[in-house]
Amino acid sequence: MRSWTSPELPRLPGNAAVPRIYDTPRRRLRALQIDTEAQLYVCGITPYDATHLGHAATYLAYDTLGRVLRDAGLSVSYVQNVTDVDDPLLERATATGVAWRDLAESQIELFRGDMEALRIIPPEHYVGVVETVDAIGDACARLLDEGFAYWVDGAPGEPDAAPDLYFDIAAGERLTSWHLGQESALDRGTMLRLSAERGGDPERPGKRDPLDPLLWRSGRPGEPAWDSPVGRGRPGWHIECSVIGSLHLTAPITLNGGGSDLVFPHHEMSAAHSAALTGTDWSHCYSHAGMVAYDGEKMSKSLGNLVLVSNLVADGVDPQAIRLALLAHHYRSDWEWTDDDLPTAEARLARWRAWAESIDHTVPTSDTAHELLDALRNTLADDLDTPSALAAVDSAVTGPSSTHPVAIDAINALLGIDLLQE
Structure with a gap:
């Protein structure tokens, strides 16, 4: 998928320093292992x-991380998936009378345009479920053969549906280094509640453990x-x-990052x-971006309180102002989008652009430019x-001090704000 x-x-x-990032299960900052x-x-x-x-804030957070890592002189291999077949997508397609493939493709194209407008560096591998379904089926068969599934x-x-395949958590704990709670650091009661809220089925009869997750859903009439x-x-x-x-x-x-x-x-x-398939832990660090609220509730599809990037841009908002509005909040914080966020960001962007107009290519790199570069590197690390x-x-x-090209480049490279862009 492009x-x-x-x-x-x-x-x-x-070069910048390798950043310290908050690791969710360990609940502390850690220098990334690279x-x-x-x-x-x-x-x-x-x-x-x-x-x-909320989407935009998450991908902007890891775009910032990728920029800092590249500035540290590292190559970056970045993978992002697209869940282009799943229950919520199918439910929306049914509710709107749109073919699920058409709905997915139109929304993926919209997402591409939004990411490009926000100057998000794309992943090296942008991969959908549909194009990977054969490999996923093979992996499920392997998990079944090796005693990780039932x-x-x-x-x-x-009553007439074929059996569904589930992952056996107990087998995972017995046969790999992984254990339940390793990545979330949550107690079992919280896990049961979140499983029921977030697509799990802890009440399904016949499961060995209510938390055992679905690996492969057998075909149902009318479903892909x-x-x-x-x-x-x-x-x-x-x-x-x-x-x-x-x-x-x-x-x-x-x-491994996400919301x-x-x-x-x-x-x-x-x-x-992943531990069952690879024989080792999947990631050194698990990182999570906070939730963005609007009108007093977490911004979510189910509540319908969404502020869409494409709508803001269609209304004439500069995408770089949207980026600045999001960067004004720490990526790990939960925060609420208000009517003040955009005007504040637009005023900031106007000030920065006016300052950038005084750029002087004829003078040596100023102390101020180096100080700004160091400050950006230190804060982002x-x-x-x-x-x-x-x-x-x-x-x-x-x-x-007058503006120097190094300062302009630093703001562009590290914050993704191109002050010379019309």
């Missing part, structure tokens, strides 16, 4: 109601299905990321599947502290 066009990334003098290449996997969208500001009969309300070694059907949610990730990256990877609503069950269970980075630029903008 991604989108990448913005140009200026090369800066010197040899010669940073391997990043960030969970992508289910393509409907794209792209709301069949469950009798889907509620579907593919032939596989475990029968005709389609993948469960978590196995897709395990397989897509392992096809393009080598475990243990540097970082904080993926801590459990998605990241926990995809880590379990500290768990991607973008609010402090913006404050550093604000300080430079109000200072007495």
Whole structure:
């Protein structure tokens, strides 16, 4: 699956430090473990109601991480999936009378345009479930053969349905280094609640453990299905990321990221599947972006309180102002989008652009330019502290020194704001 066009990334003098990032299960900041290449996997969208500001904030966070890593002199291999077949997508397609493939493709194309407008560096591998379904089916068969999976009969309300394949958590704990709670650090009661809220089925009869996740859903009338070694059907949610990730990256990877609503069950269970398939832990670090609220509630498709990037741009909002509005909040914080966010960002962008117009190509690199570059590198290396980075630029903008190309390039390369762009 194609991604989108990448913005140009200026090369800066010197190199940044490898950043420290908050690791969710360990609940502390850690320097990322990297040899010669940073391997990043960030969970992508289910393509409907794209792209709301919660999506944008998450992908902007890991875009910032990728920029810092590249500035540290590292190569970056970045993979992002697209859940282009899943229950929520099928339900939306049915509700709107649109073919599910058409709905998915239109929303993926919208997402591409939004990411390009926001100057998000695309992943090297942008991969959908549908194009990977054969590999996922093979992985499910392997898990079954190696004792990590089992069949469950009798889907509620579907007495004639073929059995579905589930992952055996107990086998995962017995046969791999993974254990339940390793990636989420949650207690079992919380896991049961979140499983029921986030696509699991803890009440399904016949499961060995209520938390055991679905690997392969057998074909149902009217639903998309593919032939596989475990029968005709389609993948469960978590196995897709395990397989897509392992096809393009080598475990243990540097970082697995996504929104904080993926801590459990998605990241926990995809880590379990990956450990069973690869024989090792999936990721050194699990990182999560906070939730964005609007009108007092978390911005979500189910509530319908979405602020869409495409709608803002269609109304004439500069995408770089949207980017600045999002960067003004720390990526790990939960925060609420208000009517003040955009005007504040637009005013900031106008000040920065006016300052950039005084650029002087004839003078040597000034101390102020180096100070700004160092300030951006130091703040972003500290768990991607973008609010402090913006404050550093604000300080430079109000200072007495003339603008130097290094400062302009630093803001572009590290914050993704091209002040010379019309």
